[in-house]
Amino acid sequence: MKAIFKRTSLLLMGTLIGISTVQAQKSPQDMDRFIDALMKKMTVEEKIGQLNLPVTGDITTGQAKSSDVATKIEKGLVGGLFNLKGVDRILEVQKLAVEKSRLGIPLLFGMDVIHGYETIFPIPLGLSCTWDMAAIEKSARIAAIEASADGISWTFSPMVDISRDPRWGRVSEGSGEDPFLGGAIAQAMVYGYQGANQQDQLRRNDEIMACVKHFALYGAGEAGRDYNTVDMSRNRMFNEFMYPYEAAVEAGVGSVMASFNEIDGIPATGNKWLLSDLLRGQWGFEGFVVTDFTGIAEMIEHGVGDLQTVSALALNAGVDMDMVSEGFVGTLMKSIKEGKVRMGTLNTACRRILEAKYKLGLFDNPYKYCDVNRPKRDIFTKEHRDAARRIAAESFVLLKNDAGVLPLKKQGTVAVIGPLGNTRSNMPGTWSVAARLNDYPSLYEGLKEMMAGKVNITYAKGSNLIGDAAYEERATMFGRSLNRDNRTDQELLDEALKVAAGADVIVAALGESSEMSGESSSRTELGLPDVQHTLLEALLKTGKPVVLTLFTGRPLTLNWEQEHVPAILNVWFGGSEAAYAIGDVLFGDVNPSGKLTMTFPKNVGQIPLFYNHKNTGRPLAEGKWFEKFRSNYLDVDNEPLYPFGYGLSYTNFQYSDIALSTPTLGKDGSVTAVVTVTNTGKYDGAEVVQLYIRDLVGSITRPVRELKGFNKIFLRAGESKTVSFTITRDLLRFYDYDMNYVAEPGDFNIMIGGNSQAVKTAKLTLTNPGNTAQLTDDALMDTVQRRTFNYFWEGAEPNSGLAPERIHMDGIYPEKDQNVVTSGGSGFGIMTILSGIDRGYVTREEGLARMEKIVSFLEKADRFHGAYPHWWYGDTGKVKPFGQKDNGGDLVETAFLIQGLLAVHQYYINGSPEEQALAKRIDILWRDVDWNFYRQGDQNVLYWHWSPEYGWAMDFPVHGYNECLIMYLLAAASPTHGVPAAVYHDGWAQNGAIVDPHKVEGIELHLRYQGCEAGPLFWAHYSFLGLDPTNLKDEYCSSYFDEMRNLTLVNRAYCIRNPKHYKGFGPDCWGLTASYSVNGYAAHMPNERDDQGVISPTAALSSIVYTPEQSLAVMRHLYGMGDKLFGPYGFYDAFSETDNWYPKRYLAIDQGPIAVMIENYRTGLLWNLFMSHPDIQNGLQKLGFPINK
Template sequence: MIGIWHALVDQPRMKLQFKIEKKGSYTLDAVMEPLPAPLTFTNVAVEGNHIRGTGQVFWNPGDELVAELDFQEDSFTGHVYIPSFGTIPLQGSRGRGPYMALSLINEVAPYRKGLVIERCDNEIQEAIDQLLAKMSLEEKVGQMCQCQASNFSFGSEIVSDPPEKLVAEGRAGSVLGAFDITRVFELQKIAVEQSPHGIPLLFNADVIHGSQTIFPIPLAWSCSWDMEAIKEACAIAAKEASASGTVYNHAPMIDVSRDARWGRVSEGAGEDPYLGSLIAKAQVEGYQGDSLFSEETLIACLKHFIAYGAAEAGRDYNSVDIAEPTLRNVYLPPFISALESGAASVMNAFNIYQGVPVAANKYLLKELLREQLGFEGVLISDYGSVDEIRIHGYAKDEKEAALKAVQATMDIEMVTRSYEALPELVREGKLSEQQIDDAVRRILYLKYKSGLMDDPFRYVRPEKEMEYHFSKEHLQASLELARKSIVLLKNDGVLPLVKDAGTIALIGPFADCKDLLGPWQFTRYGHETVSLYEGMTEKGFAEERLLVARGSGVNEPLEGGIEAAVAQARKADIVVLALGESSEMSGEAASRMDIVLPESQQRLAEAVAATGKPIVLVLTNGRPLVLDWFEQHVSAIVETWFLGSQAGHAIADVLMGDHNPSGKLTMSFPARIGQVPVYYNHFNTGRPLLEANKHQKYISKYLDGPNEPLYPFGFGLSYTSFAYSKVKLDRSRMRAGETILASVEVTNTGTAAGEEIVQLYIQDCCGSIVRPVKELKGFRKVSLAVGESLEVTFNITAEELTFWTPDIGYTAEPGQFKALIGASSRHLQEAAEFELLD
């Protein structure tokens, strides 16, 4: 019974795939198609050819899942009980089974227009003018409304007509969450054949870190500092998603994140606006490619504008209270970079700014985004955020919420139906029809630009789904980025593991687990995720040399689990302790008050550490964690985040030394929870903590712990070592338009070839407003053989010295600066000073 099995079901139409493995005990994983719904069976019992599994469904953890399967040589029978579906009888056979949308290939062919010529902007605007002239006010407003593809909800239940009715009546211009290509085809047919003007739909989805081939979560891939690899990941995601009919991506998330309690740090690039700006650019270029007209690209939507990452107490959807210089200098730069890269859409943040919800904030959306930054694209509300204007207390009812959102130039309302009041508001004279026309014009522009108006079915490509989804080439790209995303936080010499070093015990809830994909992914191949155990066995470890014990669940103890784990640890020469968070513990609506490993895992770690065996901690998680106990009690710490479809292979490659880790942190890891938010580019206080005054009382410090994080921004170890020379400047003064060259010599002083990310920081010593103690302003990735040296040079111009000040705006102020170069924000060579002259 070992292997992949499938069963086709008529009512409801679906395919179930099961993957059964045996590593000491049996495991059972499954997925449902067309829904990207993983089914995880945590308790599996086998008797002869009968397997019984129980677990919980991810969308409602309180509902029990049960499978009873009886196997013959190449077939099986049985049933599965899935809450909301009931008991489903099964009869299946080996393998993945037939491609579900195979029949759609012939069905969609007559609807395709064939060769479509890209229109220029003048042609598009002329066509839009002609179409607007034919549309009633209600039909125009319909383009500004978005509906869901099904009854599934990401929040409170939405009161709405069925999507078929909304689309047929022209009351929806876009659809969210049509995960099945057949569903895309069904709804697009209704739009084209039944809606008043046959205007095709935009199909929207959240493709955050992969479509079917899953890549590392964005916080992980940011640690690669590899813009080309990130760009490639986004391009592959676009290729896979667009083949299934998705046109409009609700990504990238480019919020700067300084508070690890906030679950959505997993979706972003960490705490630094400079690095975040480069990654934002790479993601937009990856998703949108060279032209939105290509059916293998996605419309990129920048989220969340703006300052969502500054939510108070790290609690999702909470208020934000920051000064405008912080808004401009910290949270805005990634958006500026992404807009300059041509991002076609922007999504509002859920928070308030200066007392006004962003969805209705004219200063942020109309004045800053559109007028000052020149954004001409589509502004879409986040899920339900138009209606939330009322809940915030900024509008008395849904009608007033709709009024204020349109006044702030919000083009599309996601899912809720407040915009249905817009025609009445126009007739009452509270809105002009021109305001409606402006919004609809922007929406229709994207439909023409993407080619949908000329060929509504050009993105429905089942034959390309078969070619692209989970392809060998895409899996290889995922593996390569996963390797680069791993950060080595500690190593006393136990790593890399020697292949003939003896017996290894894999212990922990992530030792043999497929929950390595992280939040915000909707793959139908989750059961084929490579586990750590599988990755290690691929390295040639025999079963008797690779001992496995869960020890505990992620959040709960297992009866006898610790005892079994300790027994395995005692038989081993080295313990690999695989701990972390489940996917549901990070991402949206997954804020945590105490960012430590759950108590059940901590107790397991303490019991295993008491055996005295060398321990390698392998972390699976979506945020920085407090690791002070582990820093003191284990031999090595490997931060792997959620690495995606090839996670187990990537981790094994690093553990065994087949890949030398080079990742560097993009978020600081606090030493204690009380430090949060903690970040490297903070301001000095009037009483800063220094080595000379650390014993004084009236200093900005804690009584019971350090000010500094345990692991700072930019930190990451290698299996080799690098030495830095002093920082050299080719000149000590410059004027605007001139350049200073800052350089160091970097030498590989270790015993292995390796890659180092050399980082440039600049301190503005005195400004018209207080400036950060240091800011990242450049980096270079260098590969060095053993004993090899290389001079690494950075250009410093006025651009690197520019910031926003309330009195002047963006400026580089004359004065003294310091250039610092090194291996992290903490490990820097002595600063070299220079001056910017008037």
């Protein structure tokens, strides 16, 4: 390993010319094999070292810095570094890791690249006010290009914490108060950093790993004080705060940062429910979790324990990397020895870090981000600066513009007055750690340069930032000093008034310094500081037009300013090009289009104030200021100063009434809401058209309105455009009291306008998806059959066309087996596709093309003496082991597949030449199965498994009765490798011992069921999807149809008796079979030992051929439960009402029988096809089954 990295390093001699910008794509299996081999070489200490993230350089956000970093790197005790700036320095340190440590594992290099690297964009709160996802993604893309050019491979962004409290300084780093908008921005940022195509993310050397933060709820701290306690219900958490984090995970974010705060009394850094159960278990996050700065050590102050205790707690909870605390490096070895941490837990965390490095391509080229020529080429370029200027101008929000003060004329004299008017270091805003502070023009400098020869730009400071010098010092840290002026307040004011006297217009540059917002910058008063307010009053008294150009990182209280100042332009902190962008807007080259993403209160006493609040039982009447015994204040009305979504333009926009395509939304449909927007002013401009909904009646109280869509459009003066929004059931969902994600039937107000107080309204009714009374049996069956068909059609693995073993709608695949396909389940699937072709769900030509793809895959896929394995990798056709020794032929699963293929054969054998050719290819596959080999010599029994590596080690001779009858029939029917009839009689029927008359639940059964009195219901299904049981009998069973019907009725009777008193069991809710379960996959059977209270829809529905009336009752009941149980591919696999467990997951082997048996019940199609095959007829006759001619 070490030698490989040394050879790579030879490329770096000189200038590193020739490094590829895109790495080769590799499979998950390649990654697993590589990391398995590497971890076998690693010591425990080196594994712990991968979890260590010390800090270097001069930039820290806490009280600690790391020590002896170089020595630890050489010992393999460091996994990454952060805040080391400069590609030359990073190259030097990476060489230290690669060439001096024992295994040469490369480091991650992280940095807080929050809103730009050296080209700085507006602070994130300002960016969000663009409502322009393309612009936001572009800002992150440029940040990634520049950071990667300087050696950085990982950024601690985006911050997606929802906050409704502007007292909290870090609102400047987020996207405001709304989760819907916040989720869209989270995804745009992740795509910008990592790449927009999730399949190819991080392959380029100008893409860097994102880190969504702060997980979770960091923005909801009590009293707006940083790092403070968070306490809220789960319901509020998921409905109002969690979506942006989940959206980032859906976008493929590579890492997640745990937050400082506690949740439910447990610090997030040590919260297993949060970091493991939710993040990984429910959301399917596959990256790694890093702490915030000293997050592990800070749990000591929370009162959780000493450093060893909190370090073990963090690792066991799901933290993979320790930022700065060095608790893992210092204590994990001891915790492992004492049994407080399992080696498996350490291995998992180490693997996640190594996987991140692998995905970044650092094992192929540890110097991927160390091209020393890139900084000159890729950082702070004209293209980047132009983009930053455009996006900054788009972020500004025009709050007031009386009498058309703006835009300013390009003539006369404009005075820039205020403590923020001529400061370069203040322009980028907080968290711009790589900024070139002296290279960005101040507002005065930028306007003077832009307006040279046109407008005389003058300047006076007018006041200091704050009257209190100590306060100003706290507000101008990290090199962001405003150079406090030692003159008296009056002297500064007199100078300003003298400059103002000579001006035509005054631009008052007031507000906050950049470090008055951001981390550890909470405020209790949000108005303009005292001396600035005095200055503004004096400027207004001059009688000159005043434009308040407001620098801020949060909503401020501007009640007085709104009343007295003619024009207010909120410019946030606009970044490196802010001065030019402000000039573009002030002088009319750009029409402002920003819209607020946080509500501006009238005073601090209204906080928290947000648009999507709930009503009380005593709401204030609309238009009222105060009513006694209503929810209001004595001293101020309830309304905000500026609402969410608000922002003016130099032009005006008029909205038509809303037109709905239909006033009713059904189960699977959508409704289109349309408005026409007209630019009625004289300037071209952009408008953000916003869609809000209100759920008028719910099972829990619902907000007065919620953002559910937006569209930014550009209109020339006088132009009109039609804007449409598609409203689906998914858009109306929320988490109910039981934490189910539901869309409840009822009426909704649909509101569209230019801000959250939109008045254009239409009413939409969502119908009850559970109302099946009007559905005929045929309509209900067709709905279920068609939806289940989609699992095998739309959900098919794209390369093979076969059925994926499982589809999890939650995106969580613990075994990372999304591309694994099933042989047996695909047999059921191709029968389902046949029924879909026959019913016209797809054309015959489309169906043939899919079958040809499937057969082509099967012809090349791994086989073992003609038998197929249980699983393959769909992209390669290579066997995916089902178990430790189960990596070869699986004769039972092969039988299920062949059963389906023979039905396909019969469907096409008399068809077109192309269809007949396919049938002949299927015949070859059928003839190639060596059933005799699986007798393990000449034994009169069939064995389930054989492995080329382990031989017959699985040792599973198959005896009846279970699901394997079809295997024995096919083995006897084979025209090339047919087994003697004695194999069936001696092996399957055990020389008659299969006969065992007995009663269960008072119902007669005649067969011996393996290991139980009455087995799981799939034993009544799998063999009879093609094999027609209707008149099937032999010497051991006088009627297989009656036997399977009785097996079904036993299952139903047990569930109705319900001896364990499970919730929901009854005449219309029964069915125990092998399926997913609360505690993992399990075979549920009608006895108290094997009944876990889990109902699987496939159990009763696939028995519809035996018990049509009873099965249809279950189908109707389950369908009536709506979205809880019925999804895009039909009914979800299993559920438990008792445990409130409704996983949105599917298994192919459970979906297929539903569709096939419904078809057999309706038409007998699959039975007729399979039974018509001459070889099957011969096989039945050979085994002694009477043949109906």
